[in-house]
Amino acid sequence: MNQGSRTRLVFLAWALAAAGLIGGCRPVDGPEVVVYVAVDRGSAEPILRRFEAESGIRVRPVYDAEAAKTTGLVTRLLSESDRPRCDVFWNNELVQTLLLADRDLLAPYEPAAAAALPASWRDAAGRWTPVGTRARVIVYNTKYVSPEQLPRSLFDLTKLQWRGKVAMANPQFGTTRTHVAALFASLGPERAQRLLSDLLANEIRIVDGNALVKNLVARAHPDASPIYLGLTDTDDVLAGKAAGEPVGLIYPDQDAGALGTLVIPCSVGMIRGAPHPEAARRLIDYLTGPEVESRLAAEWPGFFPLRPDAAQQPDGAKSPRAMQVNWPEVLKQLQPSSQWTKEHFHP
Amino acid sequence: MDQRTFPSLTPTTSDGRRSRCSAAGLAPAALLIAAVFLLPLAGLWLPGGADFPIAESSPPIAWKALVASLAVAVAAAVAATAVGSLLAVALTLTEIPGRSLWAAVLLLPFLCPRAVWALGQLYCYGAGGLMERWCGGGWRALAGLSDNGHYLATLLVLAEIHAPLAMLLVSRGLARLQHAGFDSARLLLSPSALVRWTAAAVRPEMAAAFLLTFALSLGEFAVPDVLQCPLYSVEIFLRVVNYFDHAGAARAALPLLVLALLATGGMTVVERRRGYVSDVPSPARTPWRLGKKIWLVGGLLGLYLLATSLLPLAAMIYEVQSPACFWAAIGDAAEETRNTLEIALAAGLLACLAGIVMGLWSADRGGLAAGLLAMTPLGIPTLILGLAYLRFFNRSWPIDLAALGNTSAVVVLALAARGWPFVTRAVAAGCRRIAPSWREAGRLAGLNRMQRWRWIAGPLLVEQVAAGAVLAFVLAVGDVEISQMLCAPGSGTLAVRLITFLHFGPNHVTASLALLELIITALPVFLYFLLTNRWLQVV
Numbered sequence: 001m002n003q004g005s006r007t008r009l010v011f012l013a014w015a016l017a018a019a020g021l022i023g024g025c026r027p028v029d030g031p032e033v034v035v036y037v038a039v040d041r042g043s044a045e046p047i048l049r050r051f052e053a054e055s056g057i058r059v060r061p062v063y064d065a066e067a068a069k070t071t072g073l074v075t076r077l078l079s080e081s082d083r084p085r086c087d088v089f090w091n092n093e094l095v096q097t098l099l100l101a102d103r104d105l106l107a108p109y110e111p112a113a114a115a116a117l118p119a120s121w122r123d124a125a126g127r128w129t130p131v132g133t134r135a136r137v138i139v140y141n142t143k144y145v146s147p148e149q150l151p152r153s154l155f156d157l158t159k160l161q162w163r164g165k166v167a168m169a170n171p172q173f174g175t176t177r178t179h180v181a182a183l184f185a186s187l188g189p190e191r192a193q194r195l196l197s198d199l200l201a202n203e204i205r206i207v208d209g210n211a212l213v214k215n216l217v218a219r220a221h222p223d224a225s226p227i228y229l230g231l232t233d234t235d236d237v238l239a240g241k242a243a244g245e246p247v248g249l250i251y252p253d254q255d256a257g258a259l260g261t262l263v264i265p266c267s268v269g270m271i272r273g274a275p276h277p278e279a280a281r282r283l284i285d286y287l288t289g290p291e292v293e294s295r296l297a298a299e300w301p302g303f304f305p306l307r308p309d310a311a312q313q314p315d316g317a318k319s320p321r322a323m324q325v326n327w328p329e330v331l332k333q334l335q336p337s338s339q340w341t342k343e344h345f346h347p
Numbered sequence: 348m349d350q351r352t353f354p355s356l357t358p359t360t361s362d363g364r365r366s367r368c369s370a371a372g373l374a375p376a377a378l379l380i381a382a383v384f385l386l387p388l389a390g391l392w393l394p395g396g397a398d399f400p401i402a403e404s405s406p407p408i409a410w411k412a413l414v415a416s417l418a419v420a421v422a423a424a425v426a427a428t429a430v431g432s433l434l435a436v437a438l439t440l441t442e443i444p445g446r447s448l449w450a451a452v453l454l455l456p457f458l459c460p461r462a463v464w465a466l467g468q469l470y471c472y473g474a475g476g477l478m479e480r481w482c483g484g485g486w487r488a489l490a491g492l493s494d495n496g497h498y499l500a501t502l503l504v505l506a507e508i509h510a511p512l513a514m515l516l517v518s519r520g521l522a523r524l525q526h527a528g529f530d531s532a533r534l535l536l537s538p539s540a541l542v543r544w545t546a547a548a549v550r551p552e553m554a555a556a557f558l559l560t561f562a563l564s565l566g567e568f569a570v571p572d573v574l575q576c577p578l579y580s581v582e583i584f585l586r587v588v589n590y591f592d593h594a595g596a597a598r599a600a601l602p603l604l605v606l607a608l609l610a611t612g613g614m615t616v617v618e619r620r621r622g623y624v625s626d627v628p629s630p631a632r633t634p635w636r637l638g639k640k641i642w643l644v645g646g647l648l649g650l651y652l653l654a655t656s657l658l659p660l661a662a663m664i665y666e667v668q669s670p671a672c673f674w675a676a677i678g679d680a681a682e683e684t685r686n687t688l689e690i691a692l693a694a695g696l697l698a699c700l701a702g703i704v705m706g707l708w709s710a711d712r713g714g715l716a717a718g719l720l721a722m723t724p725l726g727i728p729t730l731i732l733g734l735a736y737l738r739f740f741n742r743s744w745p746i747d748l749a750a751l752g753n754t755s756a757v758v759v760l761a762l763a764a765r766g767w768p769f770v771t772r773a774v775a776a777g778c779r780r781i782a783p784s785w786r787e788a789g790r791l792a793g794l795n796r797m798q799r800w801r802w803i804a805g806p807l808l809v810e811q812v813a814a815g816a817v818l819a820f821v822l823a824v825g826d827v828e829i830s831q832m833l834c835a836p837g838s839g840t841l842a843v844r845l846i847t848f849l850h851f852g853p854n855h856v857t858a859s860l861a862l863l864e865l866i867i868t869a870l871p872v873f874l875y876f877l878l879t880n881r882w883l884q885v886v
Contacts, residue, residue, distance in 0.1 A: 034836045041847050042856070045679070060837025063847050075591035085753075085836065173589060208575060219474040223488045243853060 032058040033279035035088040036077065038070040039266060040235065043300045044090065051286045057279045062086070070096050071173045077271065081105055084273045087280035090266070090287060094130070095178045097267040098331045101127045107272040109281055113288040116307050121265060129288045130265035132296055133304045135320055136179045137261065138250040139213065139237045141220045141228045153253045157229065158198035167205040167213045168231040171196075171341040174210065175233055175264055177334070180341055182262050182325050184333035193340060206345055210236050218245035233264075234302025242301060251320035260323035265306065377708035380701045381720055384764040390739025391597040391604075391731070409582045413602060416565060416579035419502050424561035426506035428553055431513025431560075434651075436545075437644050438514070439521040440529075441637055449648060450514075450882035451872060455656060457511040458818070458872050458883070460825025461569035462845060463861040467659030468504050469573065470666050470858065477662035501576040505564045507655050512563070513556035515886050519776075520552030521545075555614045559725065559886065562610035566603060566728020569827045573849065579603060580730050587832065593738050600731045611726030615718045663865075666858035676859030680844055684863070687840040690755050690830075691823035694762035698819035701763065702770020703812060709771065710778035721775065724768040733829035736761040758833040762826055766819025772886055773818070777811030778804070810879055817875050818885045821868040841867075 037044045041063045048059045064073045074096045077086060081103075089106075091097045100106050101123070110126030121130045138151060151157055157166050169176040183192040205227055207213055213230035218240050220227050237249040253259040268287050274280045286292065293305040304319040434453060438446050456464055471477045478486045524545065532544050546553070571578040580603065586596040637644060667673050677684070709721035740757050751757050781804060789799040830840040845860040875883060 032837075036836075042853070058837070060835070062836045063839075072588040072591075075589070079591050212575070225474065239853070 030058055031056070031276070031279055032060055033087045033276050033283050034060045034062070034085055035090055035283060036062045036064075036073045036086045037090045038064050038073055038092045038096075039090055040092070040300070043296060043303075046299075047287070047292055047295060051283060055279075055282055055286070057282065059283070071177070074100065077105060078103070084271050084275065086271050087274040087276045088268065088270055088283050088287075090131075090268045092134075092266050093175050093178050093264045094128075094267050094327060095181060095330055095334055097128045097269055098327060099334065100269065101125075102331060105272055106269040107274065107277075109270045109284060111281075111285045111288045113285065113290070113307070116290075116309060118306065121306055128267045128269040129284065130267050130306055131288055132293050132306055133263045133265045133319060134175075134302055135234045135251060135261050135263050135304075135322075136175065137232065137234050137237060138252050139217050139230045139232050139240075139247050140250065141217050142246045142248050144220060144222070144226075144228045150250055151229065151252070152250070152255060153258060154231075155195065155198075157204070157231075158195070158202050160202070162202060162229060164203040164205070165226055166199070166202065166229045166231075167207055167216050167227045168199075169210045169213055170206055170208065171345055172338060176210065176231070177338060177341075178264060178330070179231070179262055181330045181334045181337045182323065184337040185326060185329040186259065186323055189333070189336065189340075192337070196341070196344070200344060214240050214245075214247060218247050235300055236302075238301025253323070254321055261320040262325065263304075263319060263322040373704055373708040373711070376704050377717075377721075380704055380767070384701065384760075384767055385724065387739035387761075387764075388727070388732075388735045390735045390737070390742075391600065393738065393742070409579065409599075412577055412579040412582045415496075415498065415577070416603070417606070419498055419505065419576075419578060420561050420565040423502050423505035423509065423564040424557045426502070427509040427560040427564075428513045428517075428557045430506065430510040430651075431515075431556055432517045432549075432553060434510065434514040434648075435517035435521055437648055439518045440524075441641065441644055443641060443644055443648070447876065447880055447882055451876040452652060452656070453514065453648075454511045454872065454883055454885075455869060456508045457885075458821045459868055460821075460827075460842060460864050461508060461567065462573050462827050462842060462849070463825065463864050463868075464508055464659075465504050465570045465573035466845075466849070466857065466861050467663045467865075468500070468507075470662035471659040472500070477658065477665060497571075497574045497576040501571050501574050501578065504570050504574065505567060508570070509560035509563055512886055513553075513560055515882075515884060516552045516556040516559070517549055520549030524548055551617050554617045558610045558614040558617065562607040562614075562726035565610070566607050566726070566730060568728070568730045569825075569846075572827075572846070580728065583734070584730060584828070587734060587737075593734065596734055597738065600728075600734060603728060604731050607726035607728055608723050611723045612719055614725075615722040616715070619715060619718060660865075663858050663862055666854050667862060668855040668858075672855045673859045673862065676856045677863050679856075680841060680860060680863065683839055683841045683844045684867075686755070686834075686838050687824055687842070687867070690759055690762065690840060691820050693755075693759045694766060694823040695816050695820035697759065697763035698766030698770050698823075699812065699816040701767040702772075702815050702819070703774055705767065705771040706774025706811075706815075707778060710775040721771045722768065724764070725772065729765055729826060730828040732761060732765060733832040736764075736829070737832045753835050755835060755838055758829060758835075758838075761829045761833055762823040763819070765826065765829065766815075766822050769818045769822070769885055770812070770815030773811045773815035773884060774808060776884065776886075777808045781807050810881065811884065813875060813879070814883045814885055817871045817883060820871060824868050825864060 035048065037048070044061070044063070048061055051057070052059045062073070062076075064070060070091060070093060073089070073091075077084075077089060077100060080086065089097065089100065097106070106127040108126045110122075111129055114122060114126075114129045117130065123129070138154075138157070140150060149161075151159075151162070156162075171177055171180045180192070180196065183195065186192075187195070205216070207216060210232040213232040214236040216225060216227045217230045219225065234249065237247055240247045241249075251261040253261060268284055270277070270280045270284060290305075290307050290309045293307050296303045297305050437443060438450055438453075443449065469476065473479075527548055529545075529548075532541055536544055566580060567578075568580040568584055570576075571581050572584070579599075583596050583599050583603070586592050586599060705721050709717045736757060740751060785803055786799055789803050794802065824840075825842055826840070827842045827846055830843050831846065834840060834843060841860060841864050845857065845864065848857045848860060872883060875881075
């Protein structure tokens with residue numbers, strides 16, 4: 001390369017880099033809304049993009065990585081409480097939203113669409129609105145677990161035949177944390193602790209997230225990784241099934257008189273002191289409308305709409321019989337149950 | 348390495364004076380740059396800031412994870428140094444054809460984003476991966492042996508990633524052998540004695556390679572995160588994102604930071620006063636002709652390349668499923684791609700400017716203090732750098748800098764701080780390669796300092812500056828830790844998108860994003876190779 005070409009290339013590189021410097025540090029113009037999203041990115045992103053296109057409001061999302069789970073976003077919201085940066089929190093479960101409401105970090109705003117929801121799923125103060133539900137299920141490997149072997153209850157996972165063959169996510173975080181707190185609230189702390197201790201004694205494997213539980217089960221093999229069962233969320237299993245993985249799901253405790261399956265609603269709320277309140281209200285209106293629930297039901301396997309006017313799951317699947325849960329009591333049990341699992345579970 | 352890079356001159360003149368780049372007067376600028384980039388590290392220990400720990404849940408320091416990290420880093424550094432030394436011997440001392448191309452390809456593991464590289468290995472050698480599909484149960488059983496904690500897999504990937512650095516460092520030592528009687532040793536010594544003689548001659552470079560790869564492996568986050576290995580860096584990250592316990596994370600990070608800085612400080616001491624060969628070809632050089640054994644060397648190099656790079660790349664392409672999936676995935680990631688390019692170009696520019704000043708200054712000063720100030724920041728783990736910047740800028744005193752959080756300014760600054768030491772090192776090495784006799788000739792010809800810079804030092808340093816800039820750019824493109832902690836809402840990068848989709852799937856989206864990142868980082872590397880016909884001398 002001659003000196004002239006080299007000089008031109010060097011100038012080109014510097015010009016590109018300077019353009020990057022200017023572009024990278026420019027402030028944002030126009031209306032915008034900052035939303036922290038704990039719902040799976042693959043499902044949430046198209047919805048937010050559509051809102052952006054329809055409303056002309058720029059959406060600036062922060063998604064959580066599975067490794068950080070909802071807890072990361074909630075702790076971030078807590079840390080920003082003096083100077084909020086976020087407008088809307090779209091959570092994939094309810095308890096951490098209740099935690100924010102309990103700490104007075106959510107502003108009351110009940111969207112018009114909330115009127116169509118069952119009364120049992122509405123907050124009296126209007127600080128959050130549910131958006132559909134998911135369930136906590138048992139995932140199994142269809143190649144290595146025959147129909148007659150299938151467990152019917154969470155308590156079946158403590159049986160000797162499943163020793164070292166079951167996995168669950170770290171109960172310090174995410175929906176697994178909610179599940180444990182719900183067990184503490186529904187069964188009572190002593191019975192819940194006994195169930196969890198029995199699972200530990202049965203050598204349950206603790207992994208980093210619900211998706212990894214499903215992956216472990218899907219890739220199970222007697223010689224290398226004999227994890228045939230796991231506790232996870234509906235959407236993880238159904239997404240695996242759709243991808244052709246050898247997995248199936250069981251809604252646990254569906255027999256008469258049994259505990260029932262834990263059904264967890266997604267939730268959305270506006271942050272108190274949100275920098276863009278008007279845009280935040282418009283986004284909440286959009287997210288709680290029937291269109292979004294229908295779309296989530298169509299695209300997000302295992303998502304069951306709460307609104308009667310929203311389209312249900314395309315395959316006609318129905319929500320299971322739900323565990324009777326007193327959510328304020330679950331919130332009360334969140335800290336004691338987390339403390340207990342921190343002391344006993346070692347991922 | 349082509350013929351032009353073989354040595355004939357050492358960096359000192361016959362009367363023992365060192366090579367200098369006439370960079371007097373740069374000291375204030377160099378100290379200012381060091382202060383701007385390193386001052387935020389004080390954020391690790393400053394009180395206040397966004398500390399909102401869930402105190403009752405934040406776990407104690409995981410000493411077991413720290414010990415595991417140390418063990419993995421030591422083993423990875425040993426393996427990387429050994430492999431890198433062998434690669435250096437093959438490429439520097441033998442007459443293997445296409446050495447520059449070999450070198451450019453062998454450098455890719457280091458230049459490619461860590462998360463992408465680890466993901467490629469996972470797609471190839473992990474559960475349900477390419478090898479399992481080919482070999483079935485046998486491979487599954489073999490992989491199962493190393494399943495517990497994935498320490499072995501992490502170690503091997505870290506060694507693969509850092510072996511090119513060791514290769515570059517040891518190559519520099521081997522290039523000096525021409526002046527140390529290598530040709531005579533080759534003729535007179537037995538093969539085993541020749542190996543011992545060569546190893547002794549490049550011992551400082553091997554020690555430097557070990558220390559540098561140890562420091563970089565110790566602070567690595569993306570590889571253990573992707574491979575689900577519970578190392579200490581992952582513990583620190585979880586403390587930040589799950590518990591928001593920044594102060595606790597900063598305390599936990601201290602042992603890691605001290606060990607990494609000690610290692611890079613040690614490397615600076617070891618390398619001090621080592622000779623650098625100049626770019627003038629040696630007419631006296633007699634190449635080591637291996638005859639038919641050249642096929643053996645080529646075959647082994649090919650096997651290494653196949654196992655570490657080509658098969659994982661094939662597995663990644665296989666996971667993409669189809670061109671339609673690839674285009675759809677990268678179409679969805681258009682905004683992040685633009686953000687990434689903007690941020691990486693800006694960070695590369697800042698790192699380049701800072702690195703040029705620091706490199707010229709440290710080469711000119713030549714003292715230990717200057718060397719330590721310029722080189723030890725290489726060892727600061729990216730995770731800790733991100734955490735320090737997060738704590739430093741996320742506070743309301745003495746002035747409220749929260750508005751910066753809505754732009755990419757902080758992330759650009761932090762990424763420049765990551766890339767700057769590498770540019771410094773490349774520029775300093777370039778300065779030390781310039782034969783003092785050339786500048787003496789310029790002085791005798793009546794050129795003033797600026798003219799000597801314009802006509803002698805400047806053109807000779809263009810390639811080193813370009814190499815440093817390419818490295819700063821690719822490091823910024825692949826960064827996960829800083830981007831995840833500092834990116835403004837709605838301004839995420841490709842690497843953050845990749846990490847998010849890594850856990851949520853689907854696999855074809857993750858693989859497509861990884862492939863896109865690989866292309867973005869490989870392009871400038873091969874462009875550099877095409878324009879200069881040289882490998883990137885990044886250390």
